[in-house]
Amino acid sequence: ELSVLQDLIRDVQQSDLVYGVLRLGWVGEPLLHPQVEEILNWLVQAWREKPFAHRIEIPTNGTLLNHNYARITAEAGDVPFVWIFEVDAFDYDSYLSHHKEPLWTRVLDNINFLLKEVQEKQPRELRIILQDTITAATADDAAKFRDFWTGHMSSYGLTVNQKGHGLPRDGGHWLHY
Secondary structure, three states, rough: HHHHHHHHHHHHOEEEEEEEEEEEOOOOHHHHHOOHHHHHHHHHHHHHHHOOEEEEEEEEOOOOOHHHHHHHHHHOOOOOOOEOOOOOOOOOHHHHHHHHOOOHHHHHHHHHHHHHHHHHHHOOEEEEEOOOOOOOHHHHHHHHHHHHHHHHHHOOOOOOEEEEOOOOOOOOEEEOO
């Protein structure tokens, strides 16, 4: 519930504390929360009143990312939102090797909308991390993941860094293995 998050953030702000990371979550997918749009808008307002975290992470598989969520975070250029996309894929077939439903096109369209928003609005603090879970069966595809997403992000004028372990904490956009 939004009121629980609001109480928590207000307590942090009143205590003059700043979290390292505030990670949104809801039954495995934060974008399933019925109030996610309201939560994102409120987080922008609260952070601008008094920063409460160095990063606001949104881990998602990308299937429920919509235009409103993308716009809210891209327009909040000074708020440190970090989209963590657990895509594990670089095309339709690789997507099916990690996911049960054939939603590659939907995920790619959703990410593309966010990338377009980032390209147009150039938010100073918003970051995108694309994750690839490498297994013994998919280890040979890591280079294809890298090449696809590096080229894809570049087509929107974005540069990506790479990190093989531990979630990237530095600025910029990342491929994470």
